[in-house]
Amino acid sequence: MSETSDIPPVDILFTENTFAHRWQLLMIAMCSIATIYSGIFVISPSFFRFEVPYYCQDNTQDACDGSCSDWSFNYTTLDVPTSLQESYNLVCDKELYIQLHGSLYFLGLCLGSIIGGYLSDKLGRAKWLSIAHFLNTILGVIMGVTNSLFVNLFCWCLLSALCMSTWVSACAYNAETGRAKFRHVSVGILNCIFSASVGLCSPLAYVFPNWRHLLISISVIAFLCFILSLFNDESPRWLWSQRRFGEVYEIMKKSAKLQNEEIPADTEKLMISLSKIGKQKEKFADRIVTDFKNVFCLNANFQQDSKLPKNEHGNDKNYSILDIRNYPRLAVRLVFLAMHWVCVNTLYYGLSFGAEMFHQNVYVFVLTQGFAGLIGGIFGLFLLNFAGRKTLAIANLKFAGACYLACVFIPLSKKFIILVITFSAKISLEFFFVLCYLWTSDLMPTVIRTSGIGLASSMARITGMALPFVGNLAVFGSAAPLIFYSCLAFFVIICSVFLPESRGQKLPNTLEEGNDFGTNKSRLQNEHEQRTEARAVENVF
Known part of the structure; x- marks a missing residue:
């Protein structure tokens, strides 16, 4: 193998080959389905985050004169029986927390867009998606059972961030996994799943009218999505950019078996050669340490083997959005x-x-x-x-x-x-x-x-x-x-x-x-x- 020769793109070796088709469809479908709970979580505040008419319980005092300690809420003009406002007595000066709940949602989306994209680039698309699905399950349960408004708001902000990060990562995963000709289809499937999940929130809220029960039921769906995500392989394009050629080769063999085809002989010979001189697959504990170093930029750049072909950059620098x-x-x-x-x-x-x-x-x-x-x-x-x-x-x-x-x-x-x-x-x-x-x-x-x-x-x-x-x-x-x-x-x-x-x-x-x-x-x-x-x-x- 020539020292100065270039590494062929993963597209011509794998993602654009016929033996990848079934594997691509399966991975894109599983990745998209595993995000179905996020749309339900996103739209769920429509059923509990609103202002409800209220009055002092004994009807003899001004509800906001400072002497009232017990309020009644009138749901006769509304379509739902419970609300965030009633559960935490967000009345008078505290009504601002209702709008704050909405603002924290977008703050969470902002944080999730940045942090989720960064962690996905550092840890890998599939790995970060599984982590986010699991954390969303935990946060949804906490929101459903906590009696603390501030815990609820904090968890809601984090949950919003994680839901956003799943979408950023899943979009990149689908775009990188599918063929270039059908890239729009792979991203479109993800969007269709999200849209369907938004509509599912309505019957789910009808079955669970109490907003706490609604959030816990969504968390159950999130946990099932987490289990499904564990079966997703990592993005070959991302692995290729990390020079983890051996793991790409394993995916290629799995894909060929699923397609009932053989990997072309010249491609297989090349992949065996690259697997020997690329980054080797680490044990679970070592991988955790490496991921930690990657996230906090503590890892030294990968030292290129003298036998390893140069990539498109001519070096192995880890690039960032900056x-x-x-x-x-x-x-x-x-x-x-x-x-x-x-x-x-x-x-x-x-x-x-x-x-x-x-x-x-x-x-x-x-x-x-x-x-x-x-x-x-x-x-x-x-x-x-x-x-x-x-x-x-x-x-x-x-x-x-x-x-x-x-x-x-x-x-x-x-x-x-x-x-x-x-x-x-x-x-x-x-x-x-x-x-x-x-x-x-x-x-x-x-x-x-x-x-x-x-x-x-x-x-x-x-x-x-x-x-x-x-x-x-x-x-x-x-x-x-x-x-x-x-x-x-x-x-x-x-x-x-x-x-x-x-x-x-x-x-x-x-x-x-x-x-x-x-x-x-x-x-x-x-x-x-x-x-x-x-x-x-x-x-x-």
């Missing part, structure tokens, strides 16, 4: 992508938790929103085969903005018409959410992919912390919040114009490739790689 500052084009694109995340986060959650704003029955509204999201995910899978990311993003932004604007001119008494419009808007926004994950995953290089997704997503979550207070714009007129949502959608269209199309393109692996993506230099490089890929394996020997 290195993007040296690549201005890529950095600007990340900012524009972040604006898309801010927009879809604001419009999506403003609609998802909008049952009270649109004067709708919460059970019907959540159920129809979940169904609309499922349609949007499936519809998106179909459209992504015929149109590019940029075209679809602009179209979705125009449609969602128009739907919000239409609600300005429709009286709230026309509940069915508003329900149809919000149903249509949710279809568009669900599809737009898929585009944000997919477009960001396409444009961010492998070495910082989940960190890039996490950072862009976190920008949306930071602004989302103010979302519970958007309703206060109604002091300028009842239509002000809707106009705000609509204007935001139309503004982000401008950002879409400056981003490159990525449909059907090879994923960038290095920061240099990410910076040059969509330029003439990138196109020439892709043409050169296509001419040399057929000879890549031979050049290694």
Whole structure:
């Protein structure tokens, strides 16, 4: 093996080969199904986080004059029998904690976007997903049994962070595991699962009307998802970037057996050679120590064997999202992508938790929103085969903005018409959410992919912390919040114009490739790689 020869990409050795197809489908399906509880957790506050009319128990005192110590809550105008407000007596000055609960949700999403992406890059996609599923199970149970408001708020923030981190990691896992041609399908499947889970929260809340019982029941589902996640193999592309070739070879053998095919002889010979000189698989205890060092950046760079071919970087540096500052084009694109995340986060959650704003029955509204999201995910899978990311993003932004604007001119008494419009808007926004994950995953290089997704997503979550207070714009007129949502959608269209199309393109692996993506230099490089890929394996020997 030549000392200066390049390592062939994992795509041509494995992920783009026919013997990987069944394994890819199985891994993507299991990874997506294991996230089903996250959508139920996310939408669950619709059934317990709201303001309930209350009065002093004896009806002889002002409920907020300081002398009342026992309050009664009137649920006659509401669709649910219990609430966070009643359980913790969030009355008078403490009512602010209800809105704080919503803000902590977005704070958790922000932290999860950053921390989850970082841990996924350091520990591996599959490993971090299993850890997050298990921790979510524990946190959900604690929230369901604790009598402390502050413990509940703290656990809710952590749970939100972990739910977000599962989505960042699962999106990267599916994008890296599937074939380039069907990358949108792998991410779309994940989104369809999430949409279905949002709709499942409505019947689950009907069966468990007490919010504590509801959270515990979701935790049971989360534990089942944790068990399922243990059967997921690690992302081959991530293992390849870590030079753990032996583990990739084991996955390849498993995949070939599942497909009832044989690994090509030249590929198998190459993998055996790489397995001997790459990073060797460690014992469980040693792996824990190594993971700890990786997370806290205590690990010395892997010392390359003299026999090991050089990678695309020419070195083994561990890159982080901070290195993007040296690549201005890529950095600007990340900012524009972040604006898309801010927009879809604001419009999506403003609609998802909008049952009270649109004067709708919460059970019907959540159920129809979940169904609309499922349609949007499936519809998106179909459209992504015929149109590019940029075209679809602009179209979705125009449609969602128009739907919000239409609600300005429709009286709230026309509940069915508003329900149809919000149903249509949710279809568009669900599809737009898929585009944000997919477009960001396409444009961010492998070495910082989940960190890039996490950072862009976190920008949306930071602004989302103010979302519970958007309703206060109604002091300028009842239509002000809707106009705000609509204007935001139309503004982000401008950002879409400056981003490159990525449909059907090879994923960038290095920061240099990410910076040059969509330029003439990138196109020439892709043409050169296509001419040399057929000879890549031979050049290694």
